[in-house]
Amino acid sequence: MEMLPQATATELSGNPAGGTLPHHECVGPEADQDTSLETLQSITTEDEMKECSTEKGGEEAEPESFGHSTLALEISLNSSGLEEAPAGIHRKKGFAFNCEHVNFPLCECVARAANPRPNHGRLGRRPGRRSHRGPTLATLRDIGLEVFDETEESDFQESETETENLLADTTDAESDYTAGLESDVEGAVGGDDPNQLAPPSTTGQRRASIVTADSRRDDISPSPEPIKVAVFGTDGVGKSALIVRLLTGRFIGEYDPTLEAVMDTAGHVEVVEVGRERQVSWGEGFMLVFSLTSHDSFTSLNHLRRVILELTPGSPRPMVLVGNKADLVHAREVSDEEIRDLANTWGCDYFEVAAPEPWQVVVRPFAAIYQAVLNGRASH
Numbered sequence: 505m506e507m508l509p510q511a512t513a514t515e516l517s518g519n520p521a522g523g524t525l526p527h528h529e530c531v532g533p534e535a536d537q538d539t540s541l542e543t544l545q546s547i548t549t550e551d552e553m554k555e556c557s558t559e560k561g562g563e564e565a566e567p568e569s570f571g572h573s574t575l576a577l578e579i580s581l582n583s584s585g586l587e588e589a590p591a592g593i594h595r596k597k598g599f600a601f602n603c604e605h606v607n608f609p610l611c612e613c614v615a616r617a618a619n620p621r622p623n624h625g626r627l628g629r630r631p632g633r634r635s636h637r638g639p640t641l642a643t644l645r646d647i648g649l650e651v652f653d654e655t656e657e658s659d660f661q662e663s664e665t666e667t668e669n670l671l672a673d674t675t676d677a678e679s680d681y682t683a684g685l686e687s688d689v690e691g692a693v694g695g696d697d698p699n700q701l702a703p704p705s706t707t708g709q710r711r712a713s714i715v716t717a718d719s720r721r722d723d724i725s726p727s728p729e730p731i732k733v734a735v736f737g738t739d740g741v742g743k744s745a746l747i748v749r750l751l752t753g754r755f756i757g758e759y760d761p762t763l764e765a766v767m768d769t770a771g772h773v774e775v776v777e778v779g780r781e782r783q784v785s786w787g788e789g790f791m792l793v794f795s796l797t798s799h800d801s802f803t804s805l806n807h808l809r810r811v812i813l814e815l816t817p818g819s820p821r822p823m824v825l826v827g828n829k830a831d832l833v834h835a836r837e838v839s840d841e842e843i844r845d846l847a848n849t850w851g852c853d854y855f856e857v858a859a860p861e862p863w864q865v866v867v868r869p870f871a872a873i874y875q876a877v878l879n880g881r882a883s884h
């Protein structure tokens with residue numbers, strides 16, 4: 505296995521906005537054969553299995569609930585369910601989020617980048633409140649995305665209205681921390697500059713495409729192939745928070761306890777419960793998330809990865825390692841060195857993030873896995 509170049513501790517810790525190691529494929533040593541499918545089945549609740557077999561008709565075919573053809577990115581999210589999860593990390597049912605518009609954040613910001621207009625690019629704008637700010641075009645290019653815009657003016661107008669309506673219903677409560685960060689982002693990316701881009705809106709129909717930076721416009725399809733990314737990690741590491749941030753631009757804190765609640769508000773995401781085995785076989789790429797404040801969540805990923813490798817024999821799939829909660833500096837339990845060693849051993853990219861961080865930071869691991877999956881497809 506190819507090893508990664510060593511990253512310095514400064515590279516890992518000094519850039520909490522996404523320290524990455526330049527490698528995509530995460531194919532480690534063969535999984536131990538004693539880590540069997542039984543392991544997974546044993547952590548799959550009866551309800552999950554029942555639902556699985558109902559949806560699949562008892563076969564391994566992909567369930568209808570994942571069958572949207574217009575998605576650029578689908579996400580599956582699983583709670584820990586780790587057989588070897590250390591005491592104190594409790595298992596919960598896995599959830600898969602069938603997100604019709606999970607491609608939307610990237611698509612929308614791309615569309616806005618191509619067609620910036622004053623007063624668009626704001627989400628959560630209310631009198632006297634801070635607006636949420638999204639990435640600039642330059643930022644998007646930094647993460648390897650380029651623009652193709654087929655979005656009509658009317659789409660923007662409709663979306664803006666819907667977005668405002670939606671957000672009018674959301675809670676007023678936002679943490680000071682989040683507000684501070686948003687303020688920082690505004691400052692960092694130019695304040696009221698009309699070229700500002702929005703974090704994802706949660707509504708609207710878009711016909712923008714995400715393409716890799718080296719694609720030629722002629723080659724661009726307006727309907728990118730969906731990719732399926734499964735997000736794994738033990739309970740409480742922030743999987744939901746990261747996905748909600750990606751999808752809605754919002755940070756869910758204590759006041760907003762469940763991802764389901766947020767998605768219900770967004771109104772376009774169906775939540776279905778599935779078993780881990782199905783999520784693994786479903787996923788084309790994996791985000792393995794741990795919390796920088798929980799060493800157990802970090803060590804648990806080894807077992808999870810072994811399980812993934814065992815379930816995908818002969819077809820290694822890209823993974824990225826994500827250390828979340830980088831903002832909780834004083835509660836940090838995982839050292840840079842440990843992370844570097846693990847990422848080197850696995851041979852995969854590492855991203856250090858915090859869900860309340862600016863959206864363009866949180867989007868990076870998603871963009872990386874998206875690109876890795878596309879690259880993998882292209883090479884076959």
Ligand SMILES: Nc1nc2c(ncn2[C@@H]2O[C@H](COP(=O)(O)OP(=O)(O)OP(=O)(O)O)[C@@H](O)[C@H]2O)c(=O)[nH]1
Binds near residue numbers: 583737
């Ligand atoms: N400070 C801080 N809090 C975070 C961050 N990410 C998540 N949280 C908080 O951590 C708690 C758990 O986050 P979740 O997103 O529910 O974690 P999860 O991995 O989806 O948890 P399960 O649903 O139990 O699997 C919530 O209170 C979040 O607000 C982060 O980056 N920084």
